[in-house]
Amino acid sequence: MDNKKTTNELRAEILTEALPYIKKYHNKVIVVKYGGSAMLDETLKRQVMGDIALLNLVGVKVVVVHGGGPEISDLLSALGKETQFVGGLRVTDKETMDVAQMVLAGKINKSLVALMESIGRHAIGLSGLDGSIIKARQLDEKLGFVGDIVSIDTQPIHIVLEQGYIPILSTIGCDSAGNVYNINADTAAAKIAASLGAESFILMSDIPGLLRDKNDEGSLISRVTLSEMPRLEEDGILSGGMIPKVECCIQAVREGVRRVFIIDGRVPHSILIEVLTNAGIGTMFCT
Secondary structure, three states: OHHHHHHHHHHHHHHHHHHHHHHHHOOOEEEEEEOOHHHHOHHHHHHHHHHHHHHHHOOOEEEEEEOOHHHHHHHHHHOOOOOOEEOOEEOEOHHHHHHHHHHHHHHHHHHHHHHHHHHOOOEEEEEOOHHHOEEEEEOOHHHEOEEEEEEEOOHHHHHHHHOOOEEEEEOEEEOOOOOEEEOOHHHHHHHHHHHHOOOEEEEEEOOOOOEOOOOOOOOEOOEEEHHHHHHHHHOOOOOOOHHHHHHHHHHHHHOOOOEEEEEEOOOOOHHHHHHHOOOOOOEEEEO
16 A cells, blocks of 8 residues: 555656646647657657657647658668768768658658557648748758758648647758758757747757766756857867757757757657656756
8 A cells, every 4th residue: 555655646746746847838839859769769769759649638739850860771771772971961862862752751750640640649740841841952062962941931830730730740851943852850850940939949869968078978968058058169078970969959049949958869758857847858958
């Protein structure tokens, strides 16, 4: 009996703690950039979709923006096509772009929609091509069909949200001539969050957040202001693959997103920990 009572009291405390956050985020938009290990591990994938379903159920308007680079690479490899990267971006010829579109807007996007439906919440799969959500232009001729965002039209996303559905968006864009481009998912998610006037932008990563020592996950920096960024760069704390992720977060803050986080997608229920608890998780970026 004591154990049961303790468990019930703990559940009550958790719900009590979450209530103010549920009120704060009710009817507000949260954009989640979903990728990394949390997308590759089936157990984590179901937990992430379950967390998003729960937020939707309590009245939070969640927009999911997903990547899929590893799956694109896997399919290209299976087709006998070598993958090349320049500055962290995939060199994308026409054949590679066709594969990227098939994987991102097809396989991954629709599998996430199906998973969300199996959990019991309705989702609509979109790509940046639908309703010209993402207008793009060629980023660099050397990279081929890699896109730079020109504009975001949020109307199709708002329409989906207003009907109570969860938009799940792949980051494929096009230009006025109909050329299709692959766009970095972190960059696109940050732009979409800013264009939606989102309350929060959550970028899921494979590390706890911004670390003072990249080899020590216990050196997490829990809160960073924009004014602190130059010193972090000087100290070498920003390096490698974290640089573009942090730049996306900074840009989202500058463009008006109130709360921006990098969180560890490998941690079960990391989204709920960040959104609905006092402790939070990861690194928060603010003005």
